[in-house]
Amino acid sequence: MTPLRTEKNLVKITTDHPHGVGTDAARPDGILKVRGEFAYSSDLWAEDMLWGTALRSPHARARIRSVDVSRALAVPGVHAVLTHEDLPGVKTYGLEIQDQPALAVDQVRHHGEPVALVAADHPETARRAAAAIAVDYEVLEPVCTEEQALDPERYGYVHAPGEYRGKASGNVLHRQRVVSGGGVTDEVRARADVVVRGTYEVGMQDQAFLGPESGLAVPAEDGGVDLYVATQWLHVDRRQMAPVLGLPEERVRITLAGVGGAFGGREDLSMQIHACLLALRTGRPVKVVYGREESFFGHVHRHPARLRYEHGATRDGRLVYVDARIVLDGGAYASSSPAVVGNAASLGVGPYVVPHVSMEALALYTNNPPCGAMRGFGAVQACFAYESQMDRLAAALGTDPVELRRLNAVEEGDALPTGQRIDSPAPVAELLRRVKALPLPPAAGADLREMPGALSNTTHGEGVVRGVGYGVGIKNVGFSEGFDDYSTARVRLEVVGGEPVALVHTAAAEVGQGGVTVHGQIARTELGVERVTIHPADTGVGSAGSTSASRQTYMTGGAVKMACEAVREELFARGRARHGWTHDDLSLAGGKVVSEAGGVLASVADLLGDDAIERTREHHHRPTQPFDPETGQGFGHVQYSFCAHRAVVDVDVELGLVKVVELAAAQDVGRAVNPGAVVGQIHGGSVQGLGLAVMEEVVTEGGRVRNPSFTDYLIPTLLDTPPQPVDVLELADPHAPYGLRGAGEAPTLSSTPAIVSAIRAATGLALRRVPVRPEHLTVRRPEEG
Amino acid sequence: MEFLRPETWDEALALKAEHPDAVPVAGGTDVMVELNFDRRRPPALLDLNRVAEAARWESDGAVVRLGAAVPYARIVSELGRELPGLALAARTVGSPQIRNRGTVGGNLGSASPAGDAHPPLLAAGRGVRVEAASVRGTRMVPVDDFYLGPKRSALEPDELVRAVHVPVAGGPQQFSKVGTRNAMVISVCSFALALHPADRTVGTGIGSAAPTPRRAAEAEAFLAGELAERGLWERGGELDEAVVRRFGELAAAAASPIDDVRGSADYRRHALAVMARRTLGWCWAGYTGLPERSAA
Numbered sequence A: 001m002t003p004l005r006t007e008k009n010l011v012k013i014t015t016d017h018p019h020g021v022g023t024d025a026a027r028p029d030g031i032l033k034v035r036g037e038f039a040y041s042s043d044l045w046a047e048d049m050l051w052g053t054a055l056r057s058p059h060a061r062a063r064i065r066s067v068d069v070s071r072a073l074a075v076p077g078v079h080a081v082l083t084h085e086d087l088p089g090v091k092t093y094g095l096e097i098q099d100q101p102a103l104a105v106d107q108v109r110h111h112g113e114p115v116a117l118v119a120a121d122h123p124e125t126a127r128r129a130a131a132a133i134a135v136d137y138e139v140l141e142p143v144c145t146e147e148q149a150l151d152p153e154r155y156g157y158v159h160a161p162g163e164y165r166g167k168a169s170g171n172v173l174h175r176q177r178v179v180s181g182g183g184v185t186d187e188v189r190a191r192a193d194v195v196v197r198g199t200y201e202v203g204m205q206d207q208a209f210l211g212p213e214s215g216l217a218v219p220a221e222d223g224g225v226d227l228y229v230a231t232q233w234l235h236v237d238r239r240q241m242a243p244v245l246g247l248p249e250e251r252v253r254i255t256l257a258g259v260g261g262a263f264g265g266r267e268d269l270s271m272q273i274h275a276c277l278l279a280l281r282t283g284r285p286v287k288v289v290y291g292r293e294e295s296f297f298g299h300v301h302r303h304p305a306r307l308r309y310e311h312g313a314t315r316d317g318r319l320v321y322v323d324a325r326i327v328l329d330g331g332a333y334a335s336s337s338p339a340v341v342g343n344a345a346s347l348g349v350g351p352y353v354v355p356h357v358s359m360e361a362l363a364l365y366t367n368n369p370p371c372g373a374m375r376g377f378g379a380v381q382a383c384f385a386y387e388s389q390m391d392r393l394a395a396a397l398g399t400d401p402v403e404l405r406r407l408n409a410v411e412e413g414d415a416l417p418t419g420q421r422i423d424s425p426a427p428v429a430e431l432l433r434r435v436k437a438l439p440l441p442p443a444a445g446a447d448l449r450e451m452p453g454a455l456s457n458t459t460h461g462e463g464v465v466r467g468v469g470y471g472v473g474i475k476n477v478g479f480s481e482g483f484d485d486y487s488t489a490r491v492r493l494e495v496v497g498g499e500p501v502a503l504v505h506t507a508a509a510e511v512g513q514g515g516v517t518v519h520g521q522i523a524r525t526e527l528g529v530e531r532v533t534i535h536p537a538d539t540g541v542g543s544a545g546s547t548s549a550s551r552q553t554y555m556t557g558g559a560v561k562m563a564c565e566a567v568r569e570e571l572f573a574r575g576r577a578r579h580g581w582t583h584d585d586l587s588l589a590g591g592k593v594v595s596e597a598g599g600v601l602a603s604v605a606d607l608l609g610d611d612a613i614e615r616t617r618e619h620h621h622r623p624t625q626p627f628d629p630e631t632g633q634g635f636g637h638v639q640y641s642f643c644a645h646r647a648v649v650d651v652d653v654e655l656g657l658v659k660v661v662e663l664a665a666a667q668d669v670g671r672a673v674n675p676g677a678v679v680g681q682i683h684g685g686s687v688q689g690l691g692l693a694v695m696e697e698v699v700t701e702g703g704r705v706r707n708p709s710f711t712d713y714l715i716p717t718l719l720d721t722p723p724q725p726v727d728v729l730e731l732a733d734p735h736a737p738y739g740l741r742g743a744g745e746a747p748t749l750s751s752t753p754a755i756v757s758a759i760r761a762a763t764g765l766a767l768r769r770v771p772v773r774p775e776h777l778t779v780r781r782p783e784e785g
Numbered sequence B: 001m002e003f004l005r006p007e008t009w010d011e012a013l014a015l016k017a018e019h020p021d022a023v024p025v026a027g028g029t030d031v032m033v034e035l036n037f038d039r040r041r042p043p044a045l046l047d048l049n050r051v052a053e054a055a056r057w058e059s060d061g062a063v064v065r066l067g068a069a070v071p072y073a074r075i076v077s078e079l080g081r082e083l084p085g086l087a088l089a090a091r092t093v094g095s096p097q098i099r100n101r102g103t104v105g106g107n108l109g110s111a112s113p114a115g116d117a118h119p120p121l122l123a124a125g126r127g128v129r130v131e132a133a134s135v136r137g138t139r140m141v142p143v144d145d146f147y148l149g150p151k152r153s154a155l156e157p158d159e160l161v162r163a164v165h166v167p168v169a170g171g172p173q174q175f176s177k178v179g180t181r182n183a184m185v186i187s188v189c190s191f192a193l194a195l196h197p198a199d200r201t202v203g204t205g206i207g208s209a210a211p212t213p214r215r216a217a218e219a220e221a222f223l224a225g226e227l228a229e230r231g232l233w234e235r236g237g238e239l240d241e242a243v244v245r246r247f248g249e250l251a252a253a254a255a256s257p258i259d260d261v262r263g264s265a266d267y268r269r270h271a272l273a274v275m276a277r278r279t280l281g282w283c284w285a286g287y288t289g290l291p292e293r294s295a296a
């Protein structure tokens, strides 16, 4: 086989910068990416390869009476056409619950569900052949709304009772209650001087990563398959794929290909099983690349949510209770809905001390598109609601919304509604103080680009009103509820060309976040070498867990640190054995073993000679516990992460157009392993929250997606992206490697409510739904009152 | 698929006559999207990029003859004085890449109700003509007669848009477009306004709010009437608030918008009224030299 083009990445990501932990070390893949030379998974190529494509359901809910593939098979150039009958192993897969068919079995449960596969010698041939497959559907009324889902006897079961694999019953997929302080009783309610109630809605957001789902499956001589794919967690892909392919896991080998963004959207399988099935069937390499439209159907989205909240407080602003119900639309299949529910429930009151909580979060099965992981993971929806409530409460009390938040903010040592005490810094009040203390941006100048509508020339200042708003949020880091999401790292130290070189091998998915950068920094810091080579991520080494939950620097970074330490200890042991060193303060710097007292003792090159030292280590975070199903009590989360925002907006109140003028953030990251990358995460996360606030929504009607394109699913452009001053705090978490705190998600939470709060300040409208659309600010104000 | 590459208009017209199914390509910013989405599988493409004349414009001082394939970026940089409404609209089209490639000929060829070139062409006056050429000869189609339905135009299968003839602006022109983000956005609705002091008329154009781009004829007549009646063309002076408001109402009333994923019909009507009032304010300020009023 011709070499895969991804190997180019491997060569170029050999680093030789002397930058360690805490520096702005440059990304090893940065120059390639900026120059457009980085090979993404869609660039994979093999001699002799075929192209795979899927035929997808045009209906949200239908029975399949028959599938006739004969016309597709007759198309010249077609090598295989497969349906569920061709699946060699089990038919379903799933991250937590195996309820999703690899190919539809007798029914479809959502618009875009894959029904059949085609492999052909040209992508166009494959598409035309797929269109020639005749599927006879009996179209059924879809279950789309909460009301419908909760009355399955009347509207139907998304998964028939005999097939139901969820964690509750009916069309409820999972439910988690949290009750603390004895719950919210009449007696507790009576203690509140002020009560505010609100029902909020969050639309379905998409991860909108730029590199569509793609990969290349190559059949292997041992009857197995090698898959090169853009994904977030190699080992869990394999765990889900192998049973469907009817193969033992070790014969499914996965190598990470260049990933063009993920944000949770690659946590579930997309084309992995399909490409492998076609490759195994045809005996040829098979490439699958989604177009943008298929991508919208090929991955899960952020759960749309309806959130009903009631907050009670004393006259002086102290929270007495929160009573809330969060309903998340999980769509047709479970994906990671149970964990999303766990987050929404356990983090649902926000970073506040609340003596009495009664919370229920649930996810529904519906015939809407499946929803699952997306940056912020259940905490985003809750944050929009509880922060909106804090503003309403401040208004009801006549107090300053920032001061109200600071008064109720959690601190280290406080208990959350789950009973878990926060045992590392929680500078919520300080983060709020910092964003509030920043100078406000000046009024817009005469340049059209500074106006709402910008060059579309909708205003020269008419109708423009400025507003300022705040938000703060709390996000868990790492997998929770008793899950052991450990990471593995293998580090090898050897001498190449007279110089010590560290090779770092993990299965961590680099999805753009900069994992490859920090692994190099950690190896340089721990081993005192200049040169670090990052091995391509593959299943040839143990699991690194998922690139999600803000966890990779913490977990795989921690594993790299442990493996480096083990290599270093072995090196020192050899030195002691060979040279009889007795110093107890050995360290590595500049390729030498040094001691304070003894100075330079030996060079690493001399110590190692032709030998190599290789160590593999697993990094497990401290154990957590599942939440009690009825009370939600339990030490459920590994670590918490906090971010606060101040948004300044200009709203054209007559046209309902919004220009975010500035979006300031303050976040505690424990330790900024790479300060530049941390600021990048905060900028990116904040802008994703901006998108949810004012434009991003997958619109469905009767379960059918109406805007599966970047023409109508809008994401922020440069002109929508404001200046973003960022204040980074580094208050070490004693439980974490280097004291670091996962940073990637927290900024996505609070930017949305901060922006909406600013729009409310400018318009005086209640705005209970995101994204806020121009018509909500002008002609249609359904949520008023 | 055949790829036809004429070097001159004569060759292009001959090829189009021979291959009426051939799809012309100028910037390709609509055609390539359709091909990529498999919405269209033409037997042949007729590439106009080698026809040098298509990318030229000329002016005799009264009328600009704009070659069909002059890209938006050049309209912005070269024709801001002669065709200010079209230049403003061109500035709102897509992204820099799209403005470098996309053309008015292509916008007319697509005849989408959301095309941003249409409202300013409608507003620019009765003299605007589409030069539709074929081997049978050349027709000068008044722009008002060009748009027949959603993505349907008066062009015959063997015809190409060779140029558009647009009178040089004799008064202020404005264009305003609502989209749900601040750049690179397809119009939710748009409005163009031009004042024509020479013949004391008013021109308007509405985009994305009816099956075709259309003028707001009543609004035009109303405003022209008010300006004439009150002698405002001659003496300038402030516009009456009630006139501005009525103009907005009539502009909105001329639309027949639908609810779709980009916006609701109600919002479109509302936004048209606002844009009509504001563009009138700006045009009037431009005409009288009075400052723009910041209350619309």
Ligand SMILES: Cc1cc2nc3c(=O)[nH]c(=O)nc-3n(C[C@H](O)[C@H](O)[C@H](O)COP(=O)(O)OP(=O)(O)OC[C@H]3O[C@@H](n4cnc5c(N)ncnc54)[C@H](O)[C@@H]3O)c2cc1C
Binding pocket: B023, B024, B025, B026, B027, B028, B029, B030, B031, B032, B033, B048, B068, B069, B092, B093, B094, B095, B098, B101, B102, B103, B104, B105, B106, B107, B108, B109, B110, B114, B115, B116, B117, B159, B160, B161, B162, B184, B185, B186, B187
């Ligand atoms: C990302 C993106 C953003 C966009 N944003 C906007 C926007 O903001 N506003 C907007 O109005 N449009 C927008 N468009 C659409 C498109 O750019 C415009 O319609 C543009 O004017 C098309 O011009 P073109 O030269 O690229 O046309 P082409 O794609 O080459 O052709 C378009 C149509 O016209 C026909 N055609 C081309 N030239 C002639 C001719 N001389 N005679 C007869 N028929 C001809 C073609 O056959 C085809 O049917 C956008 C497109 C993209 C891809």
